[in-house]
Each structure stands twice: as C-alpha cells, then as structure tokens.
Amino acid sequence: MTEVGAECERVARQALGLTDLRPGQLAAMTALARGRDALVVMPTGGGKSAIYQVPALLLPGPTVVVSPLIALQRDQVEALRERDEEAVSLDAGTPAGERRTTFESLRAGETEFLFCAPEQLAKPDVVRDLAAAGPSLLVVDEAHLISSWGHDFRPDYLRLGAVAEALGRPPIAALTATAAPPVRAEITERLGLRDPMEIVQGFDRPNISLSVRRMLDDPAPDIVATVREETGPGIVYTAVRKQTHRLSDLLTDAGVRAAPYHAGLRRAERDDVHGRFMAGDLDVVVATSAFGMGIDKPDVRFVLHAEVPGSPDAYYQEIGRAGRDGDPARAVLFYRPEDLGLQRYFTASVPDLETLTEVAQAVAEAGAGTDRKTLSTRTGLSPRRLTLLLDLLERTGAVRLSARRIEPAPDAPAPGTAADRARRLAERRRDVERTRLEMMRHYAETDDCRRRFLLGYFGEQLTDPCGNCDTCLAGTPERRQEETGPFPPHARVQHRTWGPGEVIQRGEDRLTVLFDTAGYRELQLDAVLEQHLLTETSPS
Template sequence: MGTSAERRVERVAREALGLDELRPGQPEAMAALAEGRDTLVVMPTGGGKSAVYQVPALLLDGPTLVVSPLIALQRDQVEALRERDEQAVRLDAGTSKGERESSFESLRAGETEFLFCAPEQLARPDVVRELAAAKPSLLVVDEAHCVSAWGHDFRPDYLRLGAVADALGRPVVAALTATAAPPVRAEIVERLRMRDPLEVVCGFDRPNISLEVRGTTGDGEDVAEAVEALAKPGLVYTATRKRAAELAGRLGERGVRAAAYHAGMRRADRDAVQEAFMAGELDVVVATNAFGMGIDKPDVRFVVHAQVPGSLDSYYQEIGRAGRDGEPAAAVLFYRAEDLGMQRFFTGGLPDEDALAAVARALGEEGGRTDRKHLRERLGITARRVTSLLNLLEKAGAVRLGTRSVAAAEDAPAPEEAARAAREVAERHREVERTRLEMMRRYAETRDCRRGFLLGYFGERLPGPCGACDTCLAGTASHPEPAGDVRFPMHARVEHVEWGPGEVIRREEDRLTVLFHEGGYRELLLSAVTEEGLLREAG
C-alpha cells in the first residue's frame, strides 16, 4: 500500500501527469523529495526520472530549478510541461535580456514552476542572484554523474553546483542519473553537498537488450557489414571523429541512410543530424560519445560499439539508448585488445606540479581569496584548465570553492606541498581510471555470463546466468559465485592492507573482484587472499 507520503505522490502523479501506475523506485523517491529530503536517483534510461522530480515539484512551495547539460533535452521537457499546462521556461546563451527578465519576474511572482538551464548559466552571478530571490524549493541536477571526476562524462561546470545550492538557500536537491557505479554515487553526494540523502538505485538489468561481443580486424568493414544486416534505426559509437566519418561513409556506400556526429562538426550540422534521426530520416548515426545523452527515441533497435569504450559506465549508458520501447534490441561490441591502448592514452597525463603550485601561490598573493576569472587572467590559462587545477587542489584540502569564488582552506599547506598533494590525488584517479578500463577488458573477454558481469560491476547480483547473452548461448557461462557458506561473498565489506576499504562486487570459484574506495577495481586470487591475509571482512 505504501506510506501516506507515497499515496499522496501517487495521487498527484495520476491527476497531474496521467500516470496510473508508478515504476519501481519512483514512489519512494517522489515521497522523499516531497517531504524535503535530498535524494539521489539512479534509474535506467527510460525509467521515468523526469516524473520523479515533477511530482514533488507540484507539492513543494516555490519554483523548481532543473540543471541539465543538454539544450535539446531542456527544450523537449519544457514543451512537454507546457502541453500539460505547466508553466516552464529555459535559459541559455541565446536567451535575450528581455526574456531573462520576464522569466525571473514570473518565477518570483509564483507564475512559473519550472526553470531549466545548463550549468554554465550558473557561473553568472546575476543569474544566481535572481534565482536566489525566487527562493526555489527544489534543485534538480540531471545527468548527475557529470559532477564526478570518477564519472565517464565529467564536466567541470558541474563542480560549482554544490556552492550554487548554498547560494540558493539550500533547496531540496534531487540528483538524477541513468548510470552510477558506487564510487560515482559517493562523489555525487559529496560534490552536491547533499544532506543525509536517500539513495534510490533501481535495477540495472535491461533484459530486452541482447549482449554480444565480436572480434574485429579494426578496418571497419566488418562493422559496416554487421550494421547493414541489423534492424534499424540504430547508433554506432566510435572512439575518434575520424572513424565516425569513415564508418558513416562506408554505410552510405552500402545504401544505409547514415550520418556522422561529433564535436568537431558545426553545431548547426550536429543539430540537423539529430533532428533527421529523431524524425526517421536517418537509419544510423555514427558518433563519438558526443551524441546520445538525453535522446528520447524509444525505437532504437541496436547500439554498436565499433571500438572498445573506456569504461563499463559509459558502455552501459550508451547501450541503454536501445530498446526503450521494451521491444528486443541488440548491443554489439566489436573488440580487439589493441584498441585498449588508445583508451589508456585517453586516461594518461598528469597535471604539472608547477602549474598547481602557481595557482596556490597566486591565491596566497591575493590574500587567500579571489575569483576564478581573476585567477585565470592572472595566470594566463583557460577557464577549463583553472577549473581542473582548482578541483585537484580542493580534493587535496588546499582550497575551498564557491560558485565563482576561490578561498584558501584553513591551515592550507604551502603552495609546493599543496601541489604535491594535488598531484597525488591525480595519480590515484588515473590509476582508478585504468582499473575501470581493465574491467572493460574483462567484460569483453569473459566466457561467463556477460549480463551477470555487467550487473555485478554496478553492485547488482544476477541469480544465475541470463541464458540470453552470447556467452550463455555459446554454453560457456557458469554461475560466477559458488553456493554455500563462503568467505567474502558478494557485497561483503572488506579491507585490504594497501588499498583500504572496499566491497566485493564479483565472487568466483578462484578469485574476487573488489571495488576499493581508493584503489578502484581489483581482481584478487582467493589463494593469495587467504594465504597472505590480504583481506579482512570489515563487517
């Protein structure tokens, strides 16, 4: 039957949104937000995350601010709300001064419930002041994994959102994402400064999506041949812009209506490709990971990866764009070990210690407080670069970041010491990134149930082999976790002598896979664990 709060949100969902039945996780998340509790929601693509915030927004006094990285998605959501007679507006770089003033006035007057904007807009002090004056009751952070340096789509502009929440008077915070492994969830909570949040993590399994890995020569011809044979429409992901253009050309030669999409194209050309795909005028979009976030096209029949992605986080989110209508869809990964080298290159590179020290020193010379713009101009570096360096210095405990302000932390170390500590943070993060890539390799090469492996990565246990992925159909899959009373079972909290605390996410006959808070994903032989005492159960 649910709690009284859940029954109340179910009634509002039915009356305002026409939802006769809520999906798993929705009532709990809606009720928590409506009662004023910060909530982190992890739901698969198409799982109904928009409804999660729209229902409590109607129950809380005051307007709702929705932060989303995608203008196209903002536009779609504003139109959908207006069709239901809900007042909604959006702000972006193209919004005129008059439109801005009118939007803020309607917010203050209580005439508009929803305002959508990209995180870049919240770098403007005038926007934050106007929003604070409107006293929002709910701050929604969509695609919340973008706030996490652990995440596969990290965006520096998201880093200021915790300080923005403070500047707005600490409204209730709803963080929404389709994919977040445990360390990403932890950093979302930390970065957004969420207060005792409820975490609602719904099932990651998408049983209508078949999982398959194929070997590849790397020349693209096998990918083009496979895509030609698959039911359309579909998406093909590549690691580089060059490969996206090449594959789109090959498919065009085969008579497939295909187009490339990547960040090197003009925005107008990218928009034209997206609109053609949404309208059914294109069968296939061949893209880098610049395409797809927030795309609401339910009938995508396949997602093909022509090259191995950098993590299972990004892989899961990208394949989640297939089969949102619940009908059968295919996820095919073309894999060769050589392509891992490219992804290792993408995770390489460490910040210059001198640059970190220069930032810390400049802050000290400014009296321990300044703003990002002044710091950027003083040092002659880009906004993205200064944000990246400040992020590391904050993680090292040397600075405190506001919406635009930068202040030295209390008892901040000397610039050189702060730089060393920040570089150590970067080194740990790079090592974690490499362990995530290793998990991607293991997924591609496993002979056990592929679905079980993928779900285990996100902390979810499949009772047995799924029977439907390529390894199950080939008869090689086995139950990964032995039956009976065993040490270090799935989800056991453990502590390693070197990597500290962690959680068992996969248990096999002869080995464990553990996600360590500091050391990332590690595979340990059980014989070494028991003989050398490497792990202890932490309770």
C-alpha cells in the same frame, strides 16, 4: 501510506496521468516533497522525470533543472508545456530581454521549471537572479557526469554543490541512469547531499542481447555489414571524431541513411542530426560519447561500439539507449586489444606541479578572495582547466570555493605543498580510472555470462546465466551455486597494500574487489586464502 505520499500519488495521477507508479518512484517523490535529498539511479524511460516533477508541483517556489544538453532541455520544456506547465530553458543563446522576462516570471511564481546547463550556473549574475526567485528544488540530471574525468569531462558539474548553497540550499534530486557504487558515493560527496534517499532500480535490461566480436583488423567492414543486417534505427559509437565521419561515409555508400555527430560540429549541425534521428529521417548516427545522453528514443534497435569504451559505466550507459520500448535489441562491441591504448591515453593526463603551484599561489596572494574570471586571466588558464585544478586544490584544503568567490582556506598549506598533494590526488584518480578500463577488458575477454559480469560490476548479483548473450549461446557460462564462505558480495574487507574495499563479485575461484583508493582489482581466491591477503572487516 503517509499523507505526503498520498498527496504525491494524487498529483502524479492528476497532473501527469500516472495511475501506476514504478518501484522506487513514490519513495523518491515523497522524500523530496518532505525536503530530503534523493539520489535516484533508474534506466532512461524508467520515470526519473516524474520523480522531480511531482514534488516540484507541491513545493512553493520554482524548480531548477540542470541538464547537460540543450536539445534535451528543449524536449523536456516542450513536454511540460504540452501538459500546461510553465517551463523555460536558459542557454548562451538566450537574448538579454528574454533572460530578464524569465527571471521576473520565476520571481512572480508564474514559471515553475527552469532548465539550464551547468555552465549557465557558473555565471554569478545567473545564480544571483535564481537565488532571488527562491527555488524550492534543484535537480541534477545525468548526475554521473560529476564523476566523469575523461576527455568529455564537464567541470562545471563539480561546482553544483556550491551553487546549491548559493541558491539557499533547496532539496537536491540527483538523477542518473547508470552509477556504480563508487560513482554514487562521489555524487553524494560532490553535491553535498544530506542523508539522501537512495533509490537504485533496474540495472538489468534483459531484452538487449550482448555480444563481443574479437577483431584482428579494421572493424569498419564488419560494422557496415552488421548495420545492413539490422532493421530499425541504431547508434554506432566510436572513440574519436575522425572515425565518425569515416564510418558515416562508408554506411552512406552502402545505402544506409547515416550522419556523424561529435562535439566539434557546430551546434546547428548537432541539432539537425539529433532532430532527424528522433524524427526517423536517419537510420544510424555514428557518434562519439557526445551523442545520446538523455535521448529517449524508444525504438533504437542496436548500439554498436567500434572500439572498447573506457569503463563498464560508460558502456552500460551507451548500450542502454537501445530497446527502451522493451522489444529485442542488440549491443555489439567490436574489440581489438590494441584499442585499449587509446583509452589509456585519454586517462593519462595529470596536472603538472608548476601549474598547480601557480594557481595555489595566485589564490593565496588574493587574500580576501577573487573570482574565476580574474583568476583565469591572471594564470592564463581556460575556465575548464581552472575549474579542474581548483577542485583538486579544494580537496587538499588549500582553497575554499563558493558560487561567486575563490579564497584561501583557513590554515591552508603552502602553495607548493598543496600542489604536491593535489597532483597525488590526480594520479590516484588516474590509476582508479585505469582499473575501470581493465574491468572493460575483462568484460570483452570473459567466457562467463556477459550480463552477469556487468550486473556484478554495478553491485547486482545474477546466479543463472542470462541466456541472451554470445557466451550463453556458446554454452560457456555455468550456473553458480550460492556462494558460501568468506568474502561474500558487499562484504567490507581490508587488503595489506590496497587498504579498505568492498567485494563486488565472488565467483568460484576469484573475487572482484572495489578498493576505496586503488579501484577495481580481481584476485584469485586461492591466493587470497593461502596468503591471507584480505581481512573481512564487516558482515555483508
């Protein structure tokens, strides 16, 4: 073991009380302590917090932790303070005097950890004050949100690469519980990670039973009946806010202590529901995807989905909130094919050419540069909308973004040309998102082992059926022989139309391929071989 690794083990033992580190933890800690970036994919409860806390205590200078939820930030601050570590959180409600004291404490070396949402780092004065404190580590929690472009998109995650540069480019720790290969690649690109140590551990959660119930009518009565059969707390996910209230009322009428949760509620209401659920005063939270991120409640016994989610990424993230104590838990998807239309609606939006051209023109006319507030006022666009459009234009080479300024890129294309390229990028992104939804449909309709399907999507191969899903209990999956022949998992391939890609799964009669620009596609193996649709370009 290296000297740095031994020092990480010592700090983990003395400061955090960790005598046995889990697989991957020490490698990630050591990389960060040496100044190397790290991308860590581990289940919640798998020890991701320790991965940044140990090097934070070894490196000189404070640690900035970007976390999407205020409630989660407060939980982490409280946990650190219980171990006599100085930690603070910063949000929109922090008084000006407290902000000044916080930054003074960071500069003086009296506070090690600062937690904040990405929206706080959109403020130039916050970035300036943090840079003056000389942070030694930037932690991006729930890093998969960089790749989430749906209705719950957090655009300020896209700016964190520029924020890191403005902070003096400390080592970056990107942490998430769920990230398929393309999401990991996008995290690396968007954050500007430099030769990151990539640790991917433990996608499989064998204690969670998986099942799908095909529904012809409203699933609400079945959901209520299922909840009443359960013991212990649980979460019911639904795609729209109105349904959270309806299902919560139905459960309450059935004698279940339930409450709705969605982003449209006042912050005090959301905090109240979160606190009651964590304290055991609620049996069920009926929520949109706004609830649960980073919630480390070990005894959640079930997660139900009233509609199909938009991707296996979102589904696995949400069901992973069950059974974190290792005891048996259930994940049930109530599936109606017509519900796929709602998710297609969520991915349908593409920026119009006129608005993209207007933004590109405004940046070009600014010459020496402008700031986001001025540009938002000039274009009449909300900060959220503007951030998304600027990201697209940056990727076309039209604009150059930093934490404080927006300026035309050298040799920028004409605004109309840039807008056309940006729209094509957005269309391609939409099409890829729809292939993820198609993979979710395959999961709901497969008669193969559901766990094998999900793990394959994330790049892990499972030969034997899991024995803990409804298809396994029905006896429909079969043990797969070790596949031989062309196109094994992880092989790089080339398609005549869809271009380069990587084989994600290889079954007896079909391939699932993730194409770089066309997303996930399922191909019949016989057709691939007979028509020479794929060429293997590298060994697996």
